[in-house]
Amino acid sequence: MNAPAEVDVVVIGGGATGAGVLRDLAMRGLRTALVERGDFASGTSGRYHGLLHSGARYVESDPLSARHCIAENAVLRRIAPATVEPTGGYFVATPDDPDEYLERFPVACATAGIEAEPMPLDELFRAEPLLNREIRAAYRVPDASLEPWELVEANLASAREHGAATHRYTAVIGFERSPDGSITAVRVRDERAGEERAIECRAVVSAAGAWAGKVAVLAGARLAMSPGKGSMLILNRRMTTAVVNRLAPPGDGDILVPVHTVCILGTTDIAVPDPDDVHVTRDEVDALLADGERLVPGIRHARVLRAYAGTRPLYDDPDHEGKHPDESREISRAHHVIDHGQRDGVGGFWSIVGGKLTTYRLMARDVADAVATSLGVDAPCRTADEPLPSPATGTPYWLGDRLAALEAEGGGDAELICECELVTRRRLTQALDERGDSSLDDLRRTTRLGMGPCQGAFCTPRAAAMVDARRPGTANLPLRGFLDERFRGTRPIAWGDQLTELWLAAGIFRGTLAVAGLADLSEAERATG
Amino acid sequence: MPRADVVVIGAGLAGLSCAAELAERGASVFLAAKGIATTHWTHGGLDVAAPPGASTHRAGLALLAALDGHPYHALGSDADAAIDGHLARAAAAGLVHSGGLDTPLLPIPTAIGSLRPASILPAAQAAAAEPWGADGLVLVGFGGYRDAWAAYAARNLAAAGAAWADGPASIRAVEVDLPGVDGLHNLAAQNLANRFDNPAWRDRALDAVARALPAGKIRIGMPPVLGLDRHAEVLADAERSLGGRIFEIPSLPPSVPGMRLFEALRRRILAAGGRIQVGFDVVSVERAAERVVAVHTEAASRTLRLAADAFVLATGGIAGVGFRALPDGTIDERVFGLPVTAPPHDRWFSDDPLEPHPLEAAGIEVDAELRPAGLSNVRVIGSALAGMHYLEQRCGDGVALASAHRAVRSLAGTKAAAA
Numbered sequence: 046m047n048a049p050a051e052v053d054v055v056v057i058g059g060g061a062t063g064a065g066v067l068r069d070l071a072m073r074g075l076r077t078a079l080v081e082r083g084d085f086a087s088g089t090s091g092r093y094h095g096l097l098h099s100g101a102r103y104v105e106s107d108p109l110s111a112r113h114c115i116a117e118n119a120v121l122r123r124i125a126p127a128t129v130e131p132t133g134g135y136f137v138a139t140p141d142d143p144d145e146y147l148e149r150f151p152v153a154c155a156t157a158g159i160e161a162e163p164m165p166l167d168e169l170f171r172a173e174p175l176l177n178r179e180i181r182a183a184y185r186v187p188d189a190s191l192e193p194w195e196l197v198e199a200n201l202a203s204a205r206e207h208g209a210a211t212h213r214y215t216a217v218i219g220f221e222r223s224p225d226g227s228i229t230a231v232r233v234r235d236e237r238a239g240e241e242r243a244i245e246c247r248a249v250v251s252a253a254g255a256w257a258g259k260v261a262v263l264a265g266a267r268l269a270m271s272p273g274k275g276s277m278l279i280l281n282r283r284m285t286t287a288v289v290n291r292l293a294p295p296g297d298g299d300i301l302v303p304v305h306t307v308c309i310l311g312t313t314d315i316a317v318p319d320p321d322d323v324h325v326t327r328d329e330v331d332a333l334l335a336d337g338e339r340l341v342p343g344i345r346h347a348r349v350l351r352a353y354a355g356t357r358p359l360y361d362d363p364d365h366e367g368k369h370p371d372e373s374r375e376i377s378r379a380h381h382v383i384d385h386g387q388r389d390g391v392g393g394f395w396s397i398v399g400g401k402l403t404t405y406r407l408m409a410r411d412v413a414d415a416v417a418t419s420l421g422v423d424a425p426c427r428t429a430d431e432p433l434p435s436p437a438t439g440t441p442y443w444l445g446d447r448l449a450a451l452e453a454e455g456g457g458d459a460e461l462i463c464e465c466e467l468v469t470r471r472r473l474t475q476a477l478d479e480r481g482d483s484s485l486d487d488l489r490r491t492t493r494l495g496m497g498p499c500q501g502a503f504c505t506p507r508a509a510a511m512v513d514a515r516r517p518g519t520a521n522l523p524l525r526g527f528l529d530e531r532f533r534g535t536r537p538i539a540w541g542d543q544l545t546e547l548w549l550a551a552g553i554f555r556g557t558l559a560v561a562g563l564a565d566l567s568e569a570e571r572a573t574g
Numbered sequence: 575m576p577r578a579d580v581v582v583i584g585a586g587l588a589g590l591s592c593a594a595e596l597a598e599r600g601a602s603v604f605l606a607a608k609g610i611a612t613t614h615w616t617h618g619g620l621d622v623a624a625p626p627g628a629s630t631h632r633a634g635l636a637l638l639a640a641l642d643g644h645p646y647h648a649l650g651s652d653a654d655a656a657i658d659g660h661l662a663r664a665a666a667a668g669l670v671h672s673g674g675l676d677t678p679l680l681p682i683p684t685a686i687g688s689l690r691p692a693s694i695l696p697a698a699q700a701a702a703a704e705p706w707g708a709d710g711l712v713l714v715g716f717g718g719y720r721d722a723w724a725a726y727a728a729r730n731l732a733a734a735g736a737a738w739a740d741g742p743a744s745i746r747a748v749e750v751d752l753p754g755v756d757g758l759h760n761l762a763a764q765n766l767a768n769r770f771d772n773p774a775w776r777d778r779a780l781d782a783v784a785r786a787l788p789a790g791k792i793r794i795g796m797p798p799v800l801g802l803d804r805h806a807e808v809l810a811d812a813e814r815s816l817g818g819r820i821f822e823i824p825s826l827p828p829s830v831p832g833m834r835l836f837e838a839l840r841r842r843i844l845a846a847g848g849r850i851q852v853g854f855d856v857v858s859v860e861r862a863a864e865r866v867v868a869v870h871t872e873a874a875s876r877t878l879r880l881a882a883d884a885f886v887l888a889t890g891g892i893a894g895v896g897f898r899a900l901p902d903g904t905i906d907e908r909v910f911g912l913p914v915t916a917p918p919h920d921r922w923f924s925d926d927p928l929e930p931h932p933l934e935a936a937g938i939e940v941d942a943e944l945r946p947a948g949l950s951n952v953r954v955i956g957s958a959l960a961g962m963h964y965l966e967q968r969c970g971d972g973v974a975l976a977s978a979h980r981a982v983r984s985l986a987g988t989k990a991a992a993a
Contacts, residue, residue: 327920334901345901460720460759470720503826506686510723518729524686525928532927539923540899548893549615549827554928555965557617557824561928562681562688564733 051245052076052210054416055231056252057217057260059083060090061193061402063252064200065409065428070250071207072431073417073424078244079201079209080233082216084487086197089254090402091490092323092355094277094311095304096288097121097129097191098403101136101161101184103378104153105146106294110378111157113404118187120406121196122441125433128196130442132303134188134288135164135173137180139339142293147182150292154186161186173285175341188288190304192442193402194490199433206434220249220264220394227392228264237482248393248416252409254358255320257396266389268396272320273357276329277311278538281348281498284308284341291340301340305466305493306444307350310337317356325352325537348542350498351534360398380408382415393419462511463504465497473508477515485509485527498543501531502550506558521563528554576849578604580985581869581882583909584896585852586611587971588956589888590839591660592978597846598663599986604880605848606871608855610836612894612957617824618798618831620671620694621964622657622972624679631693631972632675638969643961646969648942649976656979657694657972664696667838668806672700681738683711683795685825686723687730689737691968696831698800698809701793701819711742712787713795713823717751719761721825722797724749742793748786753778763830766799770808776801780815787816798822798830805834854878856909864950866910884951884985887912888978891937891957905936907958912938912946915960930966937961943984944977953981 052075056067059081067079081087100114122129138147154161164183170176201211214236221230221243230243251260261268283303291299295314302309313329330352334345341347360381380400386392397412410426417424432439447467451459460470476491477483485501485508488494494508495501505527513520532547539547554560578601582593585607593605623634623646639650646653654675661671673694681689682702692703711731715724724747731738732745754775755761769775787794794816801808813820824831843850854872860879861867868881889896889909898906903919916922916936923931937960938946944953955977957970964970 331901460718462720464760506723506826507720509686510726513723513726513729518733520726521730528927536923540901540903544892544899545895548934551927551931551934551965552612552615552893553826556621556968557615557826557829558684558686559688559690560686562684562690562737563686563730564688564735564737565730 050243052078053246053420054248054250055080055244055246056250057231058088058252058254058256059085059197059201059211059213060088060252060254061086061197061200061405062254062397062400062408063250064197064204065405066250066252066397066413067209067211068200068204068207069409069413069426069428070416071204071209072427073413073422075417075420075422077204077209079204079211080215080217080231080244081213082236084213084484084490085201085211086194086490088256089355089358090193090197092353093193093275093402094300094302094309095190095193096300096302096403097189098401099134099186099188100157100159101134101150101154101186101188102290102295104157104159105149107378108153108157110401110404111159113379113407114401115157115159115187117404117407118189120429121191121403122189124429124431125196125199126439126441128192128199128442130190130303130444132188132190132287134186134290135169136161136184136186136290136292137169137176137340138182138292139177140179140181141339142291146293151184154184159186173287173289175284176289177340177342182292184292188290190288190302191402195435196433198491199435203434217260217263222265222391225392226265226390227386228394246393247420249395250412250416251394251396252412254398255356257358257398261385261396264385264391264394266385266391266394266396268383268398269361270320270398271359271361272317273359274315274317274322274354275312275357276325276333276352276354277309278330278333278337278349279351279353280308280310280344281350282307284344284347289340296336299336301337306497310334310344314357320356323354323356325354327537330537348498349538350543351500352537353534358398358400380404380411382412384415462507463492463494463497465499465504466493466495468492468494468504470511473511477511481515485512485523486530489527495527495531499546500535500550501527502546502553505531521565525560525566528560576604576878576880578602578849578880578882580604580884580886581606581880582886582888583607583856583869584611584888584890584894584956585609585836585850586888586890586894586956586974587613587835588974588978589886590836590843591663591975592886592888592955592981593848593850594663594839594842594846595659595979595982596985597843597848599982601985603843603848604882605843605850606854606856606869606880607852608889608895609853612890613832613836614828615893616829616832618696618829618835619692619699620657620660620971621968622653622675622694624691624968625966628679628691630676630678634679634967634969635675635972638962638967641961645959645962645973645977647961649973649980652976652980652983653972656975659979660975661694663842664835664838667842669834669838670697670806671695672697673703681741683727683731683823685721685727685823687727689734696834698798698805698820698822698831699824701821702795702823704819706740706742706793708743708791710744710746710790710792711795712792713745713747714783714786714797715747715749716766716797717749718755718759719766719797720759721763722823727823746788748788750783750786752782762828763798763825764802764828764833766797767802767830770799770801771804776808776811777815780812784816792818794818794820795823796820798824802830802833802837851878859910864948866949866952869909884953886981887938887952887954887958888956889958892933894957896958897936907938910946910949910952912949912954915939930963934963934965935961944981953984955981
C-alpha cells in the first residue's frame with residue numbers, strides 16, 4: 046500500500062455512501078482516504094434492486110425519507126445522468142391491495158411533493174401488456190433505474206481527482222485514541238498482502254452501512270443496527286419497460302425494476318443478526334414469485350437467472366426504543382448522523398446510518414457538514430451542483446448503449462469475451478488495466494462479466510486466461526472463486542432452463558475442462574482439506 | 575403417415591447408436607428428436623467408466639456395476655459388445671478410435687491445462703494418450719479464436735508435477751495468426767473446422783502453424799478445428815506438413831469432436847435405411863392399455879403421427895432436456911410422463927459446484943429389459959436412466975451405448991427388429 050500515513054479524515058466503507066462522503070470532503074479541500082474491506086460497491090450498494098426511488102414508496106410509512114428521495118432523484122439525474130435510465134415508474138393497485146391505501150396515496154404524494162399522475166388503465170396496458178389485467182388503478186411517478194457500480198466508481202473517481210486516496214480489500218481492525226478518547230488513527234489490514242498499518246487522522250466517518258455497528262464497537266462506541274436482509278430475483282428479460290410498484294404499504298414481492306437487459310423482482314425483508322448473511326432461501330424465492338404473480342401473471346414460468354440478497358443498513362433509533370416492530374421494514378429509512386464524541390465520548394468519530402442508495406449524496410452532505418464544521422472548515426457542499434466525472438456521456442442511459450458502443454468499436458465484430466452481456470476483450474483489458482489485481486467477481490462489477498443467462502459458463506475460462514496473461518500463474522483461484530460465486534446465486538433458482546444451463550456449466554467445468562484437476566487447486570485443497 | 579418398427583426419441587449418443595444398430599439389423603427405424611443433443615457439448619472421447627481410482631474402463635465398470643441402482647449393475651455385461659459395435663460403426667463412417675476397455679486410463683491435457691483421465695479416444699485426440707518418451711509438447715492457439723488458451727494451459731501443465739510424471743519432456747505455447755481471418759472475431763471451432771476442410775486454405779494455415787513451431791521432437795496440441803466433412807484427410811495432412819503427432823484439445827461447446835460423432839452416426843442410420851427428423855418436439859402420445867401406439871411430433875405445418883411397435887426413450891436427463899424440473903421441485907419426464915426418481919428437493923445440490931450433485935443421479939427406474947413401469951413396448955436408454963453420476967464417474971457414453979445395445983437385443987425378440 047502506498048497510501049498517505051496521515052490524512053484529515055478516514056472514511057470507512059466503499060459503498061455509495063462512503064464514496065459520496067469521500068467526494069464531498071475531498072471537494073471541500075480536506076485530505077481524505079477511504080478504506081473498504083472488500084471490493085468497492087460489493088456490499089449493500091452492489092446488492093440492491095437498482096431503483097432510483099421517486100419516494101412514492103414511502104409517502105405514508107416514512108414521509109421524511111420520501112421527501113429526501115424525490116429531492117435526490119432530481120439531483121442524481123442532473124449530476125450522474127449516464128447512471129440513470131429514465132424508465133419512469135407506476136404504482137398499481139392489484140385486487141389484493143387495500144382500498145383505503147389507494148385513496149390516501151395521491152394525497153400523501155402531493156404532501157411530499159411527488160408528482161403522481163393518474164394513469165388510465167387502457168394506456169397502462171398498452172404500455173405494459175404483461176401486467177395483471179385485474180389491476181384497478183395506476184399512478185405514474187418519477188421512479189427510474191440506477192446503475193450502482195458506475196455511480197460508486199464515479200464518486201470515487203471524482204474524489205481521487207480532488208486528492209483522495211481509495212483502498213479496497215483493506216479492513217479496519219482497530220483504532221488508536223488519545224487520552225481524552227479522541228480517535229488519532231485507524232488501524233487497517235491489507236486483506237490480500239496481509240500487512241497491517243495505521244492511518245493517522247483527525248476524524249473518522251463510518252459509512253459501513255449494515256456493518257456500522259461492528260465498526261463502532263472497534264472504536265469503543267455503541268451503535269445498534271438492525272440489518273434487514275432483502276432478497277431479489279433476476280429474470281432473464283424485461284417484463285415491463287417501467288418500474289412497477291404495488292400500490293400498498295411496503296411488502297414482499299412488491300416491485301419490478303427493469304435493469305439493463307433483465308429485470309429485478311424484489312424484495313423480501315427479514316431481520317438478520319449477521320449482515321454478512323446474504324443467503325437466499327427457497328421460501329423467499331417462492332414468496333417472491335407468488336407475489337410477483339400479482340403484478341405479472343405467469344411470472345413464475347419466466348426464466349429466473351439468479352437470486353441474490355443485500356443487507357439494509359437499518360438503524361435501531363434509541364428514541365423509538367420500546368416499540369420495536371418485528372418487521373424490520375417499519376424502521377425508518379431516513380438517515381441519521383451520529384456524533385460519537387457527543388454520545389459515547391469517542392471524539393472525531395461519526396457514523397452515517399439508515400438512508401437509501403437514492404439518498405446517498407444527501408447522507409454524505411449531512412455527515413460531511415458535521416465533520417467539516419468540527420475541523421474548522423467552512424467550505425460548503427458542492428456535490429449537488431458539480432456533475433460526476435464519469436462515465437463520460439452526459440446523456441441518460443438507454444438499453445441500446447452497449448450495443449451501440451460495440452458497433453462503434455468494431456463495426457459489430459469486436460471480440461466478445463462475455464456474449465450474454467456484450468463484454469469485449471478491449472473492455473476487459475481496460476478493466477484489468479485500471480484494476481490490475483482484481484478477482485473475476487471484481488471485474489464483473491466493473492463490466493457485467495458473467496451476469497447473463499449462462500452465468501459465466503463461457504466467459505469464465507476466457508477471462509481467466511486474460512488474467513493469467515497479465516499476471517502469470519495467478520488465474521486459477523479467481524477462476525475457481527468465480528465458479529463458486531456464480532453457483533451460489535443460481536442454486537436457489539435452479540429449475541427449468543436455468544437448471545439445464547447449470548448442467549451445461551457442470552459439463553464444461555467438470556467434464557471437458559476438469560477444473561478440479563488443476564495442479565495448484567488440488568494442492569490448495571489438499572493443504573486445507 | 576410414417577410407420578416404423580421402432581421410433582427412437584432423442585438424438586444423443588444413446589438414441590443415435592440405438593437407431594443405427596436397429597437399422598443395421600434390418601428394422602425400420604424413425605429417429606425423432608427435439609433438437610441437436612449433448613453430443614455437441616462433449617469432449618468427443620468415450621467415457622465408459624472412469625470413476626476416481628479406476629486404472630482402466632474395465633476396472634471402472636467393475637466398480638460401478640457393484641453399485642446398487644447404477645445402470646451398469648444391470649447393463650455391465652453388455653458393455654463389451656456395445657463398445658465394440660460402436661467403435662466398428664464409427665470407424666466404418668470414417669471416425670477411427672484408439673484404445674479400449676483394457677487400455678490404461680492416462681491423464682490427458684484439457685484446454686485450461688488440467689488433466690483428465692482417458693483411454694478411448696478418436697484419432698484426432700489419440701496422441702495425447704501415447705507414451706511421451708522424449709517428446710516435447712507445443713500447445714497452439716490462434717489469433718481471433720477466443721477458446722484456446724495455450725499460454726494459460728501450458729503454465730498449468732508445467733505445474734502438474736507428479737500428476738503428469740510421465741508427461742512430455744518440455745511444454746510451451748505458441749500463438750498463430752491464421753490466414754484470411756484478419757479482423758474476424760468470435761470464431762467458433764466449427765468456423766475454423768469448415769475452413770480447414772478447404773484444401774487451399776488448409777495448406778496456407780498449416781504453413782503458418784509450421785512457421786511458428788520450434789525445432790525438435792515435438793507433439794502438437796491444437797484447438798479442435800481439424801475439419802468436419804474431410805476430417806480424416808485434414809488430420810493426415812496436418813501431421814504430414816507439421817512433421818509431428820497432433821492431438822486436438824476440446825474446449826467450449828459447441829464441440830467439433832461431438833459434431834463429427836453425430837455426423838458419423840447420422841450417416842450410418844441413413845445408409846442403413848433409417849429415417850431421422852431433428853428439430854421437432856413430441857407433443858402428444860397415443861396409448862392403448864400398457865402400450866404406446868404412436869407419438870405426435872411438431873412438424874412444419876401440422877403435427878406428424880409416428881406409429882410403431884416399440885418406442886425407445888433416449889431424451890436424456892436434465893442436461894438433454896428429457897426431464898424438466900419445476901420450481902416446486904417436481905421433475906417431469908417430458909414425453910411419456912414417466913415417474914422420475916430423484917432426491918428430495920432440499921438435497922438436490924452439493925455446496926461445491928465442482929462436486930457431484932445428488933440431483934444428477936435422477937432418472938427413470940427400469941427392469942432388466944429397460945422397460946419402465948406400466949409401458950411394455952417402451953425402452954429407456956442413456957442419461958434418462960436413474961442412478962449414475964455421469965460426470966464424476968465419467969460413464970455417460972458407456973451407459974448410453976450399453977443401454978442402447980440392451981434395448982436392441984430386447985426388441986429383437988419382438989416383431990420389431992425381427993431380422
